[in-house]
Amino acid sequence: MEGVTKKFGDFTAVSEMDLDIADGEFFTMLGPSGCGKTTTLRMVAGFEQPTTGKVLIDGTDVAGQPAYKRPTNTVFQSYALFPHMTLEENVGFGLKRKKVPKAEIKQRVANELERVGLSREAKRKPNQLSGGQQQRVALARALVNLPKVLLLDEPLGALDLKLRKGLQVQLKQIQRDVGITFVYVTHDQEEALTMSDRIAVMNEGRIEQCADPETVYDRPATTFVAGFIGVSNLMPAEVKGSNEIQVVNGPLVPTPDAAKYSGGEKCFAVVRPEKLTVSLPENAPSDQPGVDGIVESSLYLGTSTQMAVRVTEDVMMTVLVPNASEDARQHLPGGGAKVRLNWLPEHMHLVAESESATAATDPTPTEKVTEGVN
Amino acid sequence: MTIRRRLIPYWLLAPGLIWLVLFFVIPMYYMGELSLKTGSLETGYQLTWAFENYTDSISEYSTQFIRAFWYAGVATFFCLLIGYPLAYAIAFKAGRWKNLMLFAVVAPFFTTYLIRTIAWKTILDDSSPVVSFLKTIHLVPQDGRVLATSAAVIAGLTYNFLPFMVLPLFTALERLDQRLLEAGKDLYASATQTFWRITLPLTMPGIIAGILLTFIPAAGDYVNATFLGGTNQAMIGNVIQSKYLVVNDYPDAAALSFTLMAIILVALLFYIKFAGSEALMGEEEETR
Numbered sequence: 001m002e003g004v005t006k007k008f009g010d011f012t013a014v015s016e017m018d019l020d021i022a023d024g025e026f027f028t029m030l031g032p033s034g035c036g037k038t039t040t041l042r043m044v045a046g047f048e049q050p051t052t053g054k055v056l057i058d059g060t061d062v063a064g065q066p067a068y069k070r071p072t073n074t075v076f077q078s079y080a081l082f083p084h085m086t087l088e089e090n091v092g093f094g095l096k097r098k099k100v101p102k103a104e105i106k107q108r109v110a111n112e113l114e115r116v117g118l119s120r121e122a123k124r125k126p127n128q129l130s131g132g133q134q135q136r137v138a139l140a141r142a143l144v145n146l147p148k149v150l151l152l153d154e155p156l157g158a159l160d161l162k163l164r165k166g167l168q169v170q171l172k173q174i175q176r177d178v179g180i181t182f183v184y185v186t187h188d189q190e191e192a193l194t195m196s197d198r199i200a201v202m203n204e205g206r207i208e209q210c211a212d213p214e215t216v217y218d219r220p221a222t223t224f225v226a227g228f229i230g231v232s233n234l235m236p237a238e239v240k241g242s243n244e245i246q247v248v249n250g251p252l253v254p255t256p257d258a259a260k261y262s263g264g265e266k267c268f269a270v271v272r273p274e275k276l277t278v279s280l281p282e283n284a285p286s287d288q289p290g291v292d293g294i295v296e297s298s299l300y301l302g303t304s305t306q307m308a309v310r311v312t313e314d315v316m317m318t319v320l321v322p323n324a325s326e327d328a329r330q331h332l333p334g335g336g337a338k339v340r341l342n343w344l345p346e347h348m349h350l351v352a353e354s355e356s357a358t359a360a361t362d363p364t365p366t367e368k369v370t371e372g373v374n
Numbered sequence: 375m376t377i378r379r380r381l382i383p384y385w386l387l388a389p390g391l392i393w394l395v396l397f398f399v400i401p402m403y404y405m406g407e408l409s410l411k412t413g414s415l416e417t418g419y420q421l422t423w424a425f426e427n428y429t430d431s432i433s434e435y436s437t438q439f440i441r442a443f444w445y446a447g448v449a450t451f452f453c454l455l456i457g458y459p460l461a462y463a464i465a466f467k468a469g470r471w472k473n474l475m476l477f478a479v480v481a482p483f484f485t486t487y488l489i490r491t492i493a494w495k496t497i498l499d500d501s502s503p504v505v506s507f508l509k510t511i512h513l514v515p516q517d518g519r520v521l522a523t524s525a526a527v528i529a530g531l532t533y534n535f536l537p538f539m540v541l542p543l544f545t546a547l548e549r550l551d552q553r554l555l556e557a558g559k560d561l562y563a564s565a566t567q568t569f570w571r572i573t574l575p576l577t578m579p580g581i582i583a584g585i586l587l588t589f590i591p592a593a594g595d596y597v598n599a600t601f602l603g604g605t606n607q608a609m610i611g612n613v614i615q616s617k618y619l620v621v622n623d624y625p626d627a628a629a630l631s632f633t634l635m636a637i638i639l640v641a642l643l644f645y646i647k648f649a650g651s652e653a654l655m656g657e658e659e660e661t662r
Binding site: 037045046047066067068069072073076078080081083084093094095097098141143145 | 551553555556557558559560561562563564567571572575577
């Protein structure tokens with residue numbers, strides 16, 4: 001996409017977007033509702049036309065082309081299966097329009113239904129299937145056409161958590177098998193981190209960061225990204241010289257990131273909750289940077305314990321302590337205890353403040369806890 | 375408690391049932407009996423099991439029967455032809471004008487049926503500007519007329535029954551999931567193909583309901599033929615009406631009414647069986 005802007009009346013849904021998605025990539029657009037991710041997807045599909053800019057597929061500008069002429073297929077959030085047709089007819093719909101010979105259609109439809117494990121249901125109508133099965137039909141109906149780009153609009157949004165996890169793995173597997181470019185839209189950061197080769201984090205019609213999952217998680221580019229992906233532990237800091245910062249209420253910490261900023265500039269230091277260690281001030285490791293705080297709450301999550309530690313009036317830090325042993329858990333400092341949080345300098349990363357006002361205070365992601373991603 | 379609760383559905387049904395028995399079942403019984411009687415208004419009627427009432431009247435008025443179904447069929451066809459695009463426009467393109475346009479469709483009901491048809495008589499009158507315009511563009515020959523032709527009766531029927539076609543079509547179209555149309559386009563179907571493959575089949579229940587609501591009353595109608603047609607445009611409704619109110623031949627009138635009802639019923643059963651039992655019942659149930 002080159003310089004794509006989409007306006008609805010006065011409202012700018014997508015603004016000056018440049019995006020390059022590689023062939024065969026599993027690419028995810030992640031962001032809160034209203035950030036423009038679905039609009040971007042719909043512009044690639046051809047349901048919306050960009051106000052300005054180009055949409056290039058394989059080097060051809062498709063902006064202005066109607067959806068039915070584009071080499072893309074979509075898996076809709078609501079599946080949008082044709083209720084008056086059997087699964088076979090649903091899956092064969094696109095091939096029939098493309099005038100593929102009947103015998104070939106039959107073969108390809110059968111293969112595709114086999115791939116998604118619904119061969120026995122081929123003669124059924126969509127409303128006789130469960131939500132998860134319908135989702136798989138929607139996938140088969142799009143994939144059977146071997147599109148250049150497969151667009152998925154929150155395809156797992158309507159399913160329950162367990163089913164979603166299973167389908168995430170299946171989707172990734174299928175994508176590897178067929179080698180088709182997947183463009184996946186979701187607001188679920190965990191889904192994005194699990195499946196994607198690359199993630200574009202979007203906010204208010206702009207891309208805040210576009211990188212692989214590890215980078216997005218460990219080295220968020222802005223406070224918005226830090227807050228949206230995982231739990232945000234943002235410590236206000238001031239840059240001192242080219243290789244040191246001063247953390248609020250804390251020590252001077254050496255970091256190569258400081259070179260990107262000028263001296264005296266304000267920024268935020270991010271440390272992920274699972275990278276923090278918590279201990280009583282007297283037992284704290286003296287060779288690691290750390291800040292002091294007071295434990296406000298402690299939440300048992302099964303695999304780990306989540307502690308909220310107040311560092312200053314408006315800086316709260318979240319710590320995830322793995323529940324390695326029952327004994328260790330018993331000895332965690334309780335509510336009201338003075339503690340010190342420590343981290344290794346390489347686990348700290350500097351981010352600039354996002355331009356948008358909503359960024360750092362987005363309420364949804366703080367409730368989510370990312371597990372199993374390090 | 376439980377017995378009382380179990381009786382609730384029957385209590386709810388009772389008013390409707392009583393109404394039906396009093397004003398439908400009993401009159402139907404008397405009409406059925408009447409259709410098998412002989413006699414006259416002066417001498418009174420005796421039940422003689424006169425099945426010849428049926429055979430005689432059917433053979434005598436077969437022309438009017440055929441004409442009634444022909445007119446009703448053509449009018450229904452035109453209603454569908456005009457009604458579908460209209461309903462489509464109201465459902466999808468009208469935007470904030472939607473309610474106003476729906477109101478406009480229903481607005482003619484605010485005047486009585488009779489007055490509306492008489493108004494059409496004026497519109498199609500030999501000296502009306504409409505007819506002289508049709509003559510200038512040579513759609514009607516210089517010495518021809520519009521009133522008292524089949525075209526006038528069919529036009530009247532189409533006009534009068536159009537709302538009965540538009541409303542069920544509108545409901546069916548409005549219920550249509552727009553994302554299905556997007557899915558069609560996404561799967562390489564052009565706008566035309568999307569219409570034939572997706573929109574039309576999915577709005578079939580509305581089409582069938584509209585056809586039934588239009589065809590059945592149009593086939594029994596006599597008002598349009600009375601005011602807009604001449605003697606050669608009489609429909610079976612006109613025959614029944616004059617048998618009752620002019621000639622006072624009640625048994626024949628009753629026999630003709632029953633015949634008309636039976637033909638429509640049989641036609642309806644065939645229609646539902648072949649055209650859309652699934653669209654009419656099946657789809658409805660499945661989408662619930």
